[in-house]
Amino acid sequence: MRRYVFLALLMVSFAAQASSTLRVGEKVLSMGDTAARVQELLGPPVTRVYLHQSDGLPNDQVSRGEQWQYVQDGKTVIVTIIDGKATDFETKYN
Numbered sequence: 001m002r003r004y005v006f007l008a009l010l011m012v013s014f015a016a017q018a019s020s021t022l023r024v025g026e027k028v029l030s031m032g033d034t035a036a037r038v039q040e041l042l043g044p045p046v047t048r049v050y051l052h053q054s055d056g057l058p059n060d061q062v063s064r065g066e067q068w069q070y071v072q073d074g075k076t077v078i079v080t081i082i083d084g085k086a087t088d089f090e091t092k093y094n
Contacts, residue, residue, distance in 0.1 A: 022077065022089040029079075033086045038079055042070050051082075 022029040024041040045068035052063070065082035071094075080088040 019089050019091070022079070022091075029086060029089065031086055031088070035081045035084050035086070038068065038081065038086055042068075042077070042079070045069055045079075046071055051080075 020031045027041055029038060029041055047069040049067045049069070050063040051065035051067065065080065065087075068079045068081060070077045070079070074094050076092045076094060078088075078090040078092070079086055080090075
C-alpha cells in the first residue's frame with residue numbers, strides 16, 4: 001500500500017515543477033532576468049494574465065505582476081513577471 005501512495009505522490013510532483021532557472025535551447029533564464037530577456041529567448045507569450053491589482057499603483061499601471069504562458073513540446077511554461085523581472089518559472093506537462 002505504501003508503494004502505491006509513494007508512486008501517486010511521485011507522479012503528482014512531476015505534474016508541476018517550479019525552478020529558479022529555465023533552460024531555453026543552449027541559453028538559461030534565471031530569476032531576476034528582465035522581461036525583455038524573457039521575450040528575447042521565448043518570444044511573445046501565448047497568454048498573459050495580470051496578477052491582482054495592488055493599492056498605490058500609478059493611474060496608468062494595471063498590475064505590478066503578470067504570468068506569461070508559453071506552450072513548448074507538450075508542456076506549458078509559466079513565467080511570473082513582477083516589476084519587470086522574472087520571479088518564478090513553472091513547468092506543467094500536458
